[in-house]
Amino acid sequence: MSDKLIVPIINKSHHALPSYATVGSSGMDIRAYIQESITLQPLERQLLPTGIFIELPAGFEAQIRPRSGLAIKQGISCLNTPGTIDADYRGEIKVILINLSAEKQTINDGDRIAQMVIVPVIQIDWQEVNNINETTRGQGGFGHTGKV
Numbered sequence: 001m002s003d004k005l006i007v008p009i010i011n012k013s014h015h016a017l018p019s020y021a022t023v024g025s026s027g028m029d030i031r032a033y034i035q036e037s038i039t040l041q042p043l044e045r046q047l048l049p050t051g052i053f054i055e056l057p058a059g060f061e062a063q064i065r066p067r068s069g070l071a072i073k074q075g076i077s078c079l080n081t082p083g084t085i086d087a088d089y090r091g092e093i094k095v096i097l098i099n100l101s102a103e104k105q106t107i108n109d110g111d112r113i114a115q116m117v118i119v120p121v122i123q124i125d126w127q128e129v130n131n132i133n134e135t136t137r138g139q140g141g142f143g144h145t146g147k148v
Contacts, residue, residue: 005060005118012092013051015110027065027115030093038107040099045079048095048113056087056118063117064095070113075101078114087121 011017018028032038033051040046056062063082070076079096095114099105107113 005057007057007118008055010053011051012053015051018052018116027117029067029112030064030095030114030116032095032107032109032111032113034107034109037109040076040097040105040107042099042102042104045096045098048097048107050093050095050113052093053090054085054093055090056085058087059120059122060087060118061085061121062093063119064093064114065117067112067115071100074105075099075103076105076107076113082117085116 009017013031013033015031015033018030020028030050030052032048034048038046038048054062062085064078064085065082066077077098077100079098083096085093093116097107097113
C-alpha cells in the first residue's frame with residue numbers, strides 16, 4: 001500500500017518524468033522541452049515549455065518554484081513564484097524564467113529549470129461580518145516588528 005497521491009501525467013517530451021532528487025525532497029525537478037537553446041539576456045524573461053500535462057485531483061495544486069542552484073549560480077529565477085497550476089488545468093506546464101544576472105544565460109533542452117511541489121488546497125466560503133477579532137499585532141505589517 002502506498003501513501004503517495006497517484007497523479008495521471010502525459011509526457012510529450014523525450015525527458016524523464018519530473019522526479020524527486022532525494023528521498024526527503026519536497027519538489028520534483030522539471031526540465032525544459034525546447035527545440036533549440038534559448039539565451040536569456042540580463043532581465044529578459046521567457047515562457048519555456050516542459051512537454052508535461054497533469055491531472056491533479058480536486059483539493060490539490062501544483063506550485064512551480066525556482067531551483068536554488070540556478071538562482072545562486074546563474075541568477076535565473078521563476079516569475080510568478082510560486083506559480084499555481086490549478087486542479088482543473090489540463091494544458092501544458094510552462095515555466096516563466098527570468099535572468100536576474102548581469103550576463104546572458106543559456107537554457108538547453110533537458111535543463112532542470114524549476115521544481116514542482118504538489119500541495120493540498122482548502123477552498124473557503126466567505127462569511128460577511130461587521131467586525132473581526134482584534135490581536136496584539138492588529139494592523140501592523142510590512143516590517144513593523146523591526147529589523148532583527
